[in-house]
Amino acid sequence: MTQAAAPSITNDPRITKMRSVVLCGGSGTRLWPLSRKSLPKQFTPLIDSKSLLSLTLERLKHLNPHLILVGSEDHRFLLSDAMNEAGCFGDLILEPIAKNTAAAMGMAALLARESFGLDGLLLFCPADHHIPDNDAFLKCVMEGVDAAQEGFIVTFGVQPNHPSSAYGYIEKGDALSTEPQTTASDRIHQVKRFVEKPKVDVAQSMILTGQFLWNAGIFLTRCDTLLDGLKRHAPLILESCEKAMSLKTKETLHPSKQNTGETQFVRPNRAALDHCPSKSIDYAVMEHHEEIAVVSFQGQWSDVGSWNAVADLSPKDANGNQIEGQGHAEDSHNTFIHAPSRTVVALGVQDLLIIDTPDALLVAERSRAEDVKGLVEHLSTLDNPTALTHRKVARPWGWYDSVDQGERFQVKRICVKVGASLSLQKHHHRAEHWIVVKGTAEVTNGDRVFLLQENESTFIPAGVVHRLHNPGQMDLEMIEVQSGSYLGEDDIVRLEDTYGRQ
Secondary structure, eight states, X not given: OOOOOOOGGGGOGGGGGEEEEEEOOOOOGGGTTXXXXXXXXXXXXXXXXXXXXXXXXXXXXXXXXXEEEEEEGGGHHHHHHHHHHTTOEEEEEEESSOOHXXXXXXXXHHHHHHHHOTTOEEEEEETTOBOOOHHHHHHHHHHTHHHHHTTOEEEEEEOOSSOOSSSOEEEEEEEOOOSSOOGGGGGEEEEEEEEOSOOHHHHHHHHXXXXXXXXXXXXXXXXXXXXXXXXXXXXXXXXXXXXXXXTOEEEEOOOOSSOOXXXXXXXXXXXXXXXXXXXXXXXXXXXXXXXXEEEEEOSOOBOOOSHHHHHTTSOOOTTSOEEEEEEEEESOBSOEEEEEEEEEEEEXXXXXXXXXXXXXXXXXXXXXXXXXXXXXXXXXXXXXXXXTOOSEEEETTEEEEEEEEETTEEEEEEEEOTTOBOOEEEOSSEEEEEEEEESOEEEEETTEEEEEOTTOEEEEOTTOOEEEEOOSSSOEEEEXXXXXXXXXXXXXXXXXXXXXXX
């Protein structure tokens, strides 16, 4: 499942006028309990211990490492970390409120226009798709460049290998004329129509015609083409985006060791977006626009939109079972087990999805995979915390994992990245014991600042100002034992914070 090596097309001079935009919104509720609102599927390690976002960035940086990412303000540090780890740089547009893909693409085009020009090409890609063959994908993108430069919105359709009701479809129209004729021209057609997620029997009849492709949700277009399309078909969305971006603020981030380009947070104005219609680009523009072309992609692709789709990324055993991690299937058939951290055994069952995480377990019939989203909505109405958050919580400085808790105590594993610091803070209601298990900690404890090595510890009484910093060359890992009358995360007074939190 490892992605293919970078292709040689990076020498194509047309790339200098192209920039990739990665759409990082979405909650990924169909992959609960692994994906949750606080850590959607694009950020979770699914393929070879890498997230789908990381794989997407690694794929796109071969076109141009200067990217635009559009995502939630709540995920800003996850986005910047992924950008740094992939060796990319650029602009992170932080949506104060999610307004679907039409607004996200509009804001990205407006930002790109400032530095890139109206005739610059933008490649819009979802953050959470799995495309293992880099070479085939990037060559396919380049096949659409000429049509995009001529004023078409170019979309990319995947050759279907089975009738699916989980995907939208694109019906091909006439082939686009190219001079001279090439093999690529056979895969570029005008779009006749879009079909939204048909029933399986309808999908079967469409596939048999040979004229339908799965809609991959990937678009290549000039800045002015997209903005003109929004102006014609969704003027209220464009108006809101223009106002929001005219009142934007910018924050330059500290440069990382992985790249030399500048990365910045770009924050559109929230009030300007409050009344922006929430529509997908398909409904807002594509279904009404005339100048749309589609390029046929022949390679492997998945939107990883359900647990059945995740299962399809794993090989089957003789009984049709697909196992990830520490799963075992005994006398079982057609069952998928995702068990990354402990032993999970399926005995005498069939057609099941078994998804194990440290704080939640899903067991479902495979035919009910699309119903997981509704299940999460139900859990939310019950105020079940697992509907939204993981036991392991990402922070800009690293992460913490709530290992155990009870009356008046809580135990956490804490990891602090190299060079990172927690805020200078204090707590009114709890004391903390810190035990270093890996790396070196620089501790501020009241008026003392000192180092702790592995197997050393310190005690911080309630009300005492403290800070934890990692001055070493490896991640710092420690155990924190909290005790007191109240252990909520809101019992914190930040006196200084590198990350601008209150």
